[in-house]
Amino acid sequence: MSTFVNIYDFTRFRKYLAEYQERRQAAEPTFSRTEFCNLLGLPNTRSYFNDVVQGKRVTDNMRERFINVIGLKGNEAKYFEAMIDFDQGKTAQVREAAFDAMMRLNKTPQAIVDPDSYEFFGNWYNSTVYAILEVMDVADDVSELAAKIFPPVSEKKLQASLELMKKMSLIRRDERGFWKPTKDSLATVQQSKSQMVLQFQKQCLELSKQALESAGKESRDMTTFTFSVSKKAQKQVEVAAEKFKAQIRHIVTADSEKPEIVEHINLHVFSNIREDASKASDYDTAAISANQKRRPFEKDLVQGG
Incomplete structure (x- = not known):
């Protein structure tokens, strides 16, 4: 499994690539997006990685290069290819087959939060705020969030919720400074009776x-x-x-x-x-x-x- 990020936490390959590059550059400062392009064999196309993250189609040849640069092996490589097909498939049948392949390869297709994490599950609104962050842009000012969440939750509790999720690495700031989830989904362990x-x-x-x-x-x-x-x-x-x-x-x-x-x-x-x-x-x-x-x-x- 990749040292920098768990590929199975993602269903969107573009989000995976962006997160992988950011995490790897944090550990290896020279691993910039420009360097990623160099390693892909594109020294004269510095914008390619950004273009892919923003929606540019990835060819069969380039997907192999991505796999080699990241160092994906076995099921991880297959999962990455399935994510690309899920995103780029030209027909519903292709996308559906790709999604089924992802589910087969990923034995835990959810971002599992340890059921012993009492702080998170101690309050219902934590998981709700987590989901709302996909819908709303929330930074340090949570007044708009407090006005919209149902049932009502105080701003103080919402701030504490964001701090908790930050500590648990469930959220991070995007390039605009807003808090966004770092995983595609959230679930408790099935059959847990704690x-x-x-x-x-x-x-x-x-x-x-x-x-x-x-x-x-x-x-x-x-x-x-x-x-x-x-x-x-x-x-x-x-x-x-x-x-x-x-x-x-x-x-x-x-x-x-x-x-x-x-x-x-x-x-x-x-x-x-x-x-x-x-x-x-x-x-x-x-x-x-x-x-x-x-x-x-x-x-x-x-x-x-």
């Missing part, structure tokens, strides 16, 4: 309650569905829930347009009958940025916005 994560999930439940009772025009789609099924069908429902979460992650990761909104999904699947009185019901809460698709068999409680 008290800290449960506390975070409880906060997310409270958010849903506030959204349900809110009279605002924000997008809302609240649904409940209670049913009786066989154990065989229960397993099928659990598989369908996992597929739904995977589909949402796919949509979010594959979204190539500029983020404009931040949405929150809580998905709860639990039994109303205990098979063993000594065991409590399990529930799984997914907190990710996505647009929720409505299902024809669901009962709509509230719809706004």
Whole structure:
């Protein structure tokens, strides 16, 4: 794996290249963007790297040169090529195949935050602010962020949230001085049952309650569905829930347009009958940025916005 940056933290090869060059130059001051061009065999084209980062198409010959300069091997090299195809593919089929290849090669296709990181998951708004930074330009003045975030959060808490994410290397300033995420996504470790994560999930439940009772025009789609099924069908429902979460992650990761909104999904699947009185019901809460698709068999409680 690259010494300077983890390629599997990215789904956009241009963002990966920019981050790699910046991190490597921090360790090797001579590794400027101009030097990158020299190593690519383009000593007379100093703007090439900048052009690629800004959207210039990369040819098959140049992708091989990038791989050699960075020193990518095996699955990392394949992942880099898949990222390029995902970005540059001329048809939807090519881009879809490239994305599937990325998912196969990347065993953990999310930026995983250690569930023992109590500070981050101790407050619901940290993950929300993380997502909002893709939508809004936020620097040292957080007054606009405080005015827009729902439910409301004080400026003092928002400043502390930014400081925490900076300490955890989850965000960094861009060339304009605004805080932006350093990863493509954020998720908790699946099936984690630590008290800290449960506390975070409880906060997310409270958010849903506030959204349900809110009279605002924000997008809302609240649904409940209670049913009786066989154990065989229960397993099928659990598989369908996992597929739904995977589909949402796919949509979010594959979204190539500029983020404009931040949405929150809580998905709860639990039994109303205990098979063993000594065991409590399990529930799984997914907190990710996505647009929720409505299902024809669901009962709509509230719809706004």
